Amino acid sequence: xxxxxxxxxxxxxxxxxxxxxxxxxxxxxxxxxxxxxxxxxxxxxxxxxxxxxxxxxxxxxxxxxxxxxxxxxxxxxxxxxxxxxxxxxxxxxxxxxxxxxxxxxxxxxxxxxxxxxxxxxxxxxxxxxxxxxxxxxxxxxxxxxxxxxxxxxxxxxxxxxxxxxxxxxxxxxxxxxxxxxxxxxxxxxxxxxxxxxxxxxxxxxxxxxxxxxxxxxxxxxxxxxxxxxxxxxxxxxxxxxxxxxxxxxxxxxxxxxxxxxxxxxxxxxxxxxxxxxxxxxxxxxxxxxxxxxxxxxxxxxxxxxxxxxxxxxxxxxxxxxxxxxxxxxxxxxxxxxxxxxxxxxxxxxxxxxxxxxxxxxxxxxxxxxxxxxxxxxxxxxxxxxxxxxxxxxxx
Numbered sequence: 001x002x003x004x005x006x007x008x009x010x011x012x013x014x015x016x017x018x019x020x021x022x023x024x025x026x027x028x029x030x031x032x033x034x035x036x037x038x039x040x041x042x043x044x045x046x047x048x049x050x051x052x053x054x055x056x057x058x059x060x061x062x063x064x065x066x067x068x069x070x071x072x073x074x075x076x077x078x079x080x081x082x083x084x085x086x087x088x089x090x091x092x093x094x095x096x097x098x099x100x101x102x103x104x105x106x107x108x109x110x111x112x113x114x115x116x117x118x119x120x121x122x123x124x125x126x127x128x129x130x131x132x133x134x135x136x137x138x139x140x141x142x143x144x145x146x147x148x149x150x151x152x153x154x155x156x157x158x159x160x161x162x163x164x165x166x167x168x169x170x171x172x173x174x175x176x177x178x179x180x181x182x183x184x185x186x187x188x189x190x191x192x193x194x195x196x197x198x199x200x201x202x203x204x205x206x207x208x209x210x211x212x213x214x215x216x217x218x219x220x221x222x223x224x225x226x227x228x229x230x231x232x233x234x235x236x237x238x239x240x241x242x243x244x245x246x247x248x249x250x251x252x253x254x255x256x257x258x259x260x261x262x263x264x265x266x267x268x269x270x271x272x273x274x275x276x277x278x279x280x281x282x283x284x285x286x287x288x289x290x291x292x293x294x295x296x297x298x299x300x301x302x303x304x305x306x307x308x309x310x311x312x313x314x315x316x317x318x319x320x321x322x323x324x325x326x327x328x329x330x331x332x333x334x335x336x337x338x339x340x341x342x343x344x345x346x347x348x349x350x351x352x353x354x355x356x357x358x359x360x361x362x363x364x365x366x367x368x369x370x371x372x373x374x375x376x377x378x379x380x381x382x383x384x385x386x387x388x389x390x391x392x393x394x395x
Contacts, residue, residue, distance in 0.1 A: 019048035024074075025056050029220030030067040030235075031212075032060045036136075039075025044084045045132045047103045053136065054110040061118055064228040067219040067235040068120035070212060071136055078127025078150070079137060083107065085158065089353045092344055100344050104163070105392060107135065108333045111165045112394050115139035115329040119232045120239040122215060125149050125193065126205050135164025138198055139329055142239050145190035145199035146208070147254065154185035158356055159306040159348030159366070161313040161339055168332035169198055171320035175262045176269035182313045183274065184301040188258065195256040201247040211246045218242050264291040268298070273379075274314035275371050278302055306348040306364070307371040312339055312382045319383070330394045335383070337392035342382045 024035040034053060036043035053071075060066040073079035083103075091099040114121055114136065123137035124144050129151040137143055138151075145151070153162035153170060162170055162182050170178025173196040181188060193199035203211060218238040225232055258265070268280040278299055285296030302310055316335060320327055343349050347367050355364035368374060385391060 019046065019052040022046065023049050023052040023056075025052070027060070027063075027066055029216040030065065030222060031216040031219050032056065032063075032066045032069045033212075034069065034071040035074055036071070036080050037074040039073070039077065041084070042077055042081030042128055043073040043075065043079065043133070044081050045107070045136070046084045046087070047106055050103075050107045050110050054106070054113060057110070057113050057117065062228050064224040064226075066119065066228075067222050067225060067232060068122065068215065068239055069117070070122045070124070070215065071140070072124040072208070072212075073127070073133075076127070078133070078148075079123070079125055079129045080131075080133030081128050082131030082133055082154075083164075085160075085353050086357050089350050089358065092350045097341070097344055101341060101389065104337060104340055107132065107164060108337060108392060109394065111135045111139055112330050112333060115165065117141065118230065120219075120235050122239060122243075124208055124212075125151060125190075125199055126208060130154055130187075131166075132164050134166045134169075134198075138169050139165055141236065142201075142243055143193075143199040144201055144203050144208070144211070144243065145193040146203055146205040147190055148205050149190035149193055149199070150187040151190075151193050151198055152181055152185065152187040156182060156305040156309040156313055157185045158352030159309050159346070159350075159364070160343055160352070161309050161316060161336070163333075163336040163340060165329045165333050165336070167313075167316050167320055167336055168327065168329045169196075171317040171327070171332070173197060175266040177258050177262075177265055179269040179277070179314055179317050180258075180265050180298065182317065183269070183277065183305065183310050184298050185305065186298075186301070189254065189256065191254045191256040192258045194250075194253075195259050201243050202253045203243075203246045204248060207246055211242070214242050214245070215239065261291065261294055264295055268295065272318075273376070274302075274311040275374070277314065278371055302371070306352055306366050307368055307374050308346065308348055308366070308378070309343065309352075310371055311374040311379050312343070315379050315383075333394060334392050338385055339382050341386040341389050345386070 026033045121140035122142040123140040125137050126146045127148045153166040271277045281295045281299035
């Protein structure tokens with residue numbers, strides 16, 4: 001075992017600039033460790049943090065001593081509550097849209113790197129994992145949920161739509177559950193996340209440190225890779241074996257509430273448009289019966305979100321689902337970027353951030369105010385490039 005595998009290393013030079021205290025980087029025993037370190041901000045991602053993570057992943061992909069990567073969050077509350085959109089709002093209000101676009105370009109490039117990483121990428125999805133937190137975890141090869149997991153894409157609450165590649169996973173979720181999570185901003189539990197394909201295994205949170213040690217031991221025992229540029233099949237196999245030892249069996253973990261609600265979710269959200277979804281939920285709520293209350297709460301939640309964002313998010317997932325098995329994370333990211341360049345120029349995004357995260361009155365004024373007033377033409381326009389904005393380049 002080489003010295004590089006047994007001794008902690010310093011962070012890559014490119015990753016030290018601007019985020020040295022907010023992203024902690026270490027390589028030991030064959031495992032590159034990323035710790036998001038803004039616990040007071042629920043580890044929300046800044047642009048410097050995104051660039052630090054991407055730089056580390058780039059360096060580690062070419063380092064034969066690094067056989068895998070682990071990401072986790074500092075503090076007790078979770079991995080990451082999303083991107084630092086409060087800082088982004090000032091750019092939107094000033095009309096400096098190129099600044100916002102640069103942030104998304106950097107973040108989406110990092111998301112794709114994770115999705116195509118040649119080495120095991122293990123994400124501890126413990127506690128809060130929202131928005132950008134999904135972007136640094138759900139694309140990984142080994143995603144670990146716990147009984148504390150609260151995962152989701154809550155962007156419609158701020159006049160935006162699921163991004164960071166999250167629409168890829170939502171579109172592929174069974175029984176239209178992804179559309180439900182996007183429209184309502186609901187959180188998925190650890191059991192929900194595994195059932196929906198947002199995570200791979202369920203591990204008790206108290207065992208995560210032990211799991212990290214076991215993973216480092218297994219990867220460290222492999223020594224240096226013969227070809228750091230190729231897919232590291234031996235490291236993937238070792239990671240599979242370690243996670244299997246810690247995984248809680250389905251019959252031993254809490255039941256998935258979303259799976260229990262499968263019938264009414266699939267019925268309501270299988271409609272062509274978001275307005276039709278809302279009407280179906282209202283109809284079920286009015287009819288009474290076993291799931292009337294749950295459907296009514298979903299309809300109520302949707303009505304508090306940006307109507308434009310809800311309508312566009314539904315259409316985005318419908319379009320991605322039509323791509324079937326050929327769909328890639330890069331496809332989703334490119335579509336998200338096009339949608340996002342429209343939404344950041346519209347009033348709902350700045351207003352949603354204000355209401356939820358700045359003034360915190362939770363009383364946004366949406367334009368238009370009702371989902372029924374969002375036209376099909378308006379929705380379709382969000383999928384056409386904004387004139388003068390270069391498309392997202394990936395790969």
